[in-house]
Amino acid sequence: xxxxxxxxxxxxxxxxxxxxxxxxxxxxxxxxxxxxxxxxxxxxxxxxxxxxxxxxxxxxxxxxxxxxxxxxxxxxxxxxxxxxxxxxxxxxxxxxxxxxxxx
Amino acid sequence: xxxxxxxxxxxxxxxxxxxxxxxxxxxxxxxxxxxxxxxxxxxxxxxxxxxxxxxxxxxxxxxxxxxxxxxxxxxxxxxxxxxxxxxxxxxxxxxxxxxxxxx
Amino acid sequence: xxxxxxxxxxxxxxxxxxxxxxxxxxxxxxxxxxxxxxxxxxxxxxxxxxxxxxxxxxxxxxxxxxxxxxxxxxxxxxxxxxxxxxxxxxxxxxxxxxxxxxx
Amino acid sequence: xxxxxxxxxxxxxxxxxxxxxxxxxxxxxxxxxxxxxxxxxxxxxxxxxxxxxxxxxxxxxxxxxxxxxxxxxxxxxxxxxxxxxxxxxxxxxxxxxxxxxxx
Amino acid sequence: xxxxxxxxxxxxxxxxxxxxxxxxxxxxxxxxxxxxxxxxxxxxxxxxxxxxxxxxxxxxxxxxxxxxxxxxxxxxxxxxxxxxxxxxxxxxxxxxxxxxxxx
Amino acid sequence: xxxxxxxxxxxxxxxxxxxxxxxxxxxxxxxxxxxxxxxxxxxxxxxxxxxxxxxxxxxxxxxxxxxxxxxxxxxxxxxxxxxxxxxxxxxxxxxxxxxxxxx
Amino acid sequence: xxxxxxxxxxxxxxxxxxxxxxxxxxxxxxxxxxxxxxxxxxxxxxxxxxxxxxxxxxxxxxxxxxxxxxxxxxxxxxxxxxxxxxxxxxxxxxxxxxxxxxx
Numbered sequence: 178x179x180x181x182x183x184x185x186x187x188x189x190x191x192x193x194x195x196x197x198x199x200x201x202x203x204x205x206x207x208x209x210x211x212x213x214x215x216x217x218x219x220x221x222x223x224x225x226x227x228x229x230x231x232x233x234x235x236x237x238x239x240x241x242x243x244x245x246x247x248x249x250x251x252x253x254x255x256x257x258x259x260x261x262x263x264x265x266x267x268x269x270x271x272x273x274x275x276x277x278x279x280x
Numbered sequence: 281x282x283x284x285x286x287x288x289x290x291x292x293x294x295x296x297x298x299x300x301x302x303x304x305x306x307x308x309x310x311x312x313x314x315x316x317x318x319x320x321x322x323x324x325x326x327x328x329x330x331x332x333x334x335x336x337x338x339x340x341x342x343x344x345x346x347x348x349x350x351x352x353x354x355x356x357x358x359x360x361x362x363x364x365x366x367x368x369x370x371x372x373x374x375x376x377x378x379x380x381x382x383x
Numbered sequence: 384x385x386x387x388x389x390x391x392x393x394x395x396x397x398x399x400x401x402x403x404x405x406x407x408x409x410x411x412x413x414x415x416x417x418x419x420x421x422x423x424x425x426x427x428x429x430x431x432x433x434x435x436x437x438x439x440x441x442x443x444x445x446x447x448x449x450x451x452x453x454x455x456x457x458x459x460x461x462x463x464x465x466x467x468x469x470x471x472x473x474x475x476x477x478x479x480x481x482x483x484x485x486x
Numbered sequence: 487x488x489x490x491x492x493x494x495x496x497x498x499x500x501x502x503x504x505x506x507x508x509x510x511x512x513x514x515x516x517x518x519x520x521x522x523x524x525x526x527x528x529x530x531x532x533x534x535x536x537x538x539x540x541x542x543x544x545x546x547x548x549x550x551x552x553x554x555x556x557x558x559x560x561x562x563x564x565x566x567x568x569x570x571x572x573x574x575x576x577x578x579x580x581x582x583x584x585x586x587x588x589x
Numbered sequence: 590x591x592x593x594x595x596x597x598x599x600x601x602x603x604x605x606x607x608x609x610x611x612x613x614x615x616x617x618x619x620x621x622x623x624x625x626x627x628x629x630x631x632x633x634x635x636x637x638x639x640x641x642x643x644x645x646x647x648x649x650x651x652x653x654x655x656x657x658x659x660x661x662x663x664x665x666x667x668x669x670x671x672x673x674x675x676x677x678x679x680x681x682x683x684x685x686x687x688x689x690x691x692x
Numbered sequence: 693x694x695x696x697x698x699x700x701x702x703x704x705x706x707x708x709x710x711x712x713x714x715x716x717x718x719x720x721x722x723x724x725x726x727x728x729x730x731x732x733x734x735x736x737x738x739x740x741x742x743x744x745x746x747x748x749x750x751x752x753x754x755x756x757x758x759x760x761x762x763x764x765x766x767x768x769x770x771x772x773x774x775x776x777x778x779x780x781x782x783x784x785x786x787x788x789x790x791x792x793x794x795x
Numbered sequence: 796x797x798x799x800x801x802x803x804x805x806x807x808x809x810x811x812x813x814x815x816x817x818x819x820x821x822x823x824x825x826x827x828x829x830x831x832x833x834x835x836x837x838x839x840x841x842x843x844x845x846x847x848x849x850x851x852x853x854x855x856x857x858x859x860x861x862x863x864x865x866x867x868x869x870x871x872x873x874x875x876x877x878x879x880x881x882x883x884x885x886x887x888x889x890x891x892x893x894x895x896x897x898x
Contacts, residue, residue: 189896191861196895220361233858240336243294253361258838258871258894269894276361276372277299278292323464343439346397356464379464379475381395426567446542449500459567482567482578484498529670549645552603562670585670585681586608587601632773652748655706665773688773688784690704735876755851758809768876791876791887793807
């Protein structure tokens, strides 16, 4: 198998999965979102860079996702799979692990 | 990605999620609600500041939420995801974790 | 947010939840119900003071609850969320955690 | 709330629950049922004294129970909720925890 | 409640349950079935002596069982509830815990 | 109950279960399948010697199995129930625990 | 049973399973995908070499898979069953454990 040269544009999420670029600096933003470090689920901010086509429903049609490329989203830090491309961090997660869109 | 300046109005919950401002002083209210500190689920009081559009049902329509912006609600303290905006505390939770509306 | 002055009449359970006033003296009632203190689920007696409108079924209608305000009920002591209003104890629980109506 | 004077006739099980009078002497019956004391589920014999109206099905009708008042039943000792009325022992359990009717 | 005199013919399994007489000597049968004693599920041989009427399906009809009285069956040793009538051993188990019919 | 003389032809799996003769020598086959011994699920090779009639679907019909007698299959070593007939090893497992057919 | 000579072309996955050749060198590719070694799910890159026909739906038809032979995929390292053919590593996994197609 030839080497796989991964870049953001080459990752196509399956089903209801969403590919998100992690906003690593967010925790330090003054006056902005503060993500408390306690025993509960930790939220994280990122930007959607790719979305799947949605799950296939019983009638065979796909359920389109609520989020779209460019959306800034809050998601649970413990959800999904971390991926690093060069120095940037990404996460692949199911849409159900996205808590909110922030604008 | 440009910095995200989060404020209450910029957080749009997804699906059946509800964005609630925590009523932190409530535990001290004389004669009001007392939240016992025991091994069982702990209730907490807050005010709904934003709601999702509801889950998508099998027929493709959305199931609107029972709670609306402005409702004061009782919810389980251990549910959802804590968020802090400036000095205010918020929580993002699923409507099923809301126990009751209080008026 | 203005202070929330909670009283029994202000708590409106959501969905299939039931608001029950705990009959704290019941365990001592001679000749009445005896609640054994063992490793199994513990029953508790209370009186229903408010009920939710019921869960929404697949067809969009609500499934009304079997219990109604005024019913005396047996429920599992470990279920639900304890709430105290003044010196009275209450519990918010799902109807499925109610074992029987007693009259 | 007035004191609740519980007696067998005042307990009305909800849904698919069954109210059973425990046959405490059964374990000693010579030549009869022997309930081995091992790591597996333990059976217990009792007599049905009250039954619920059955669970509500998707079409809104109730699913009547298979057992009826007067049936002697085998059930798992670890299931349900123990209740004592005077010196008699009872158990409130779901019909699914009843293994067999014995006659 | 009068004493319950249990015998094989008096036990009527509920739903999808099956009443099986354990073939205790089977493990020693030369050239026959060998039941390895390891960390996995252990099979056991027995003979069906009574069957339930089957689970009730969504349309209200019952799903008749695949096994019938007289069938010799292989089942998981760890499933079900052991019962002893005199010196004979029996087990009450769900049909789903029966692995195969042997003839 | 008369002694049960088990042989391959006498075992009839129920529902979606499959009776498989274990290919014990497979792990040593040079150049063939290598089954790594790590913390993950372990695959095992065997040959199908009997299949059930399939699970009963909601409409009452049976869902025929994908595998048939004579198929060589890969399955998870930790699934199912081991059985030994004479010196040969067999396993009774659900079709869902079969990973692939090999030819 | 005759010896089974396994090769890539002889493995036919069942249902929604996918047979993937592991791209073992991927973790070292400079500038490409970096797979962080932390407590979360670990992604892995591979190439699809065979796919099942899909799960059977309630209406009896099969749900075809989203991935096809030749697709390069990201999947969770902890999912599925490892298989080695000669010196090459493969994994048999359910399509739901495939996170994304990479091109």
